[in-house]
Amino acid sequence: MKLELTVLGLCAVGLSLNSRLAAQVRPDLAAPTAMSVSQQEKLEQVASASLFGQFRSNMSDFLWLKVDKYLHRGVDMRGLTKEEREHDSAQRVQNGTAEAGNREHTDETTVVPTARTDWRGVLGDVERDIKPFANMGSHTHRDPREALPLFRLMTWSNPKFIQGYTTGAVMMARQKQSKQQALAFLAEGLRNNPDSVEIEATFAFLLMKGEARRWDEAVDHAERGLAALQKRDLRTLSDDERGAWQDCIRWRVLAYRNLGRSQQAIQAAQEGLRQFPDDATCTKLLKDMGQYKKAL
Numbered sequence: 001m002k003l004e005l006t007v008l009g010l011c012a013v014g015l016s017l018n019s020r021l022a023a024q025v026r027p028d029l030a031a032p033t034a035m036s037v038s039q040q041e042k043l044e045q046v047a048s049a050s051l052f053g054q055f056r057s058n059m060s061d062f063l064w065l066k067v068d069k070y071l072h073r074g075v076d077m078r079g080l081t082k083e084e085r086e087h088d089s090a091q092r093v094q095n096g097t098a099e100a101g102n103r104e105h106t107d108e109t110t111v112v113p114t115a116r117t118d119w120r121g122v123l124g125d126v127e128r129d130i131k132p133f134a135n136m137g138s139h140t141h142r143d144p145r146e147a148l149p150l151f152r153l154m155t156w157s158n159p160k161f162i163q164g165y166t167t168g169a170v171m172m173a174r175q176k177q178s179k180q181q182a183l184a185f186l187a188e189g190l191r192n193n194p195d196s197v198e199i200e201a202t203f204a205f206l207l208m209k210g211e212a213r214r215w216d217e218a219v220d221h222a223e224r225g226l227a228a229l230q231k232r233d234l235r236t237l238s239d240d241e242r243g244a245w246q247d248c249i250r251w252r253v254l255a256y257r258n259l260g261r262s263q264q265a266i267q268a269a270q271e272g273l274r275q276f277p278d279d280a281t282c283t284k285l286l287k288d289m290g291q292y293k294k295a296l
Contacts, residue, residue, distance in 0.1 A: 076111040084109065090117050148172060155189070163240065165189030166202040173206050182206060200225030201244035204251040208258075215255045222252035246272075250281040257285060266291050 084090040090109040112131055118124035151168030154161055165186060172182035183206060189199045203221040207214040225248035229237075237245065249272035256265035266289055269282035276282070286292040 078109065078111050080107045080109055151185075155185075155192075159192035162189065162193055162196050162198050165193075166198050169202055169206065173209065176210070179206070179210070195228040195231060197225040197228050197241055197248060198244040200228065201247040201251065204248065204255070208251060208255060213258070215259045218251055218255040219259070222248040222255065226252070246276050246279060249275065249279065253281055253285055262289065265289075 080090055080092070085107060091114040092107070092109060112127050113124065115124065115128070120127075148168065148171060151164050151171070154164040155168070158164070165188070169182040169186045169189070172178040172185060183203070186199055186203050186206070190196065190203070193199060200221045204218040204225070207218040207221065225244065229245055234245075249268070253265055253268045253272060256262075256268055265285060269285045270291075272279055272282040273286070283292065
């Protein structure tokens with residue numbers, strides 16, 4: 001506990017120092033999504049950008065890990081090795097229920113192995129007794145409300161930390177009274193990351209979710225997310241960006257449908273299937289409107 005308080009204290013000092021230097025450092029960090037070779041070389045040569053850019057990244061990553069550990073009641077997780085994936089020799093982490101705002105677990109297991117997969121016998125039993133441990137084969141998450149300030153800190157420390165904005169906003173939106181706060185948080189994220197397809201996709205999702213039903217605005221954000229991708233080499237997209245790309249397609253289709261703009265919904269679904277041939281949302285809409293064979 002004392003160690004954690006000390007680390008968080010250092011975080012606060014670092015954030016204070018970072019805010020004072022932000023005005024001087026930010027111009028050197030404002031690199032475009034896809035940098036040219038000359039821009040990359042310039043960025044590498046700027047000592048302040050190198051030092052404080054690394055500080056920002058490390059701080060946001062540290063806070064992200066703290067949130068993840070909090071939501072999982074202190075249980076540490078790691079990615080599966082190639083051998084574990086091939087031989088199914090480790091217990092995979094899976095959510096017990098679909099919970100909006102919590103990240104999906106892909107090829108992960110607990111750092112402390114389960115009794116079924118642990119070859120250490122009694123030594124493994126001892127470690128499971130003295131460390132935070134739970135069988136995460138099917139689990140739920142702790143209430144995220146207490147973790148929300150950490151999302152605020154991680155995006156203050158690194159305004160380019162997109163996952164902090166998207167996950168934090170969806171968690172805020174789980175509380176009805178915080179829906180506008182969530183949208184304002186995403187708006188800040190877009191100001192700092194204007195070409196982020198992930199933030200645009202999350203914006204569209206929240207505008208369609210629950211009682212909002214702001215279909216026109218949802219279409220606009222989905223369209224802007226897809227437009228942002230035109231500036232990118234699609235082969236370089238991360239898994240999160242590819243997921244957001246497909247989400248923008250889905251939210252655009254659903255928003256057009258709910259606006260009664262059937263022809264635009266059909267066209268958007270047909271375009272979506274050209275990019276993601278197995279997409280269930282696009283397929284269902286085209287089948288419902290008797291256009292599926294035509295699309296194929």
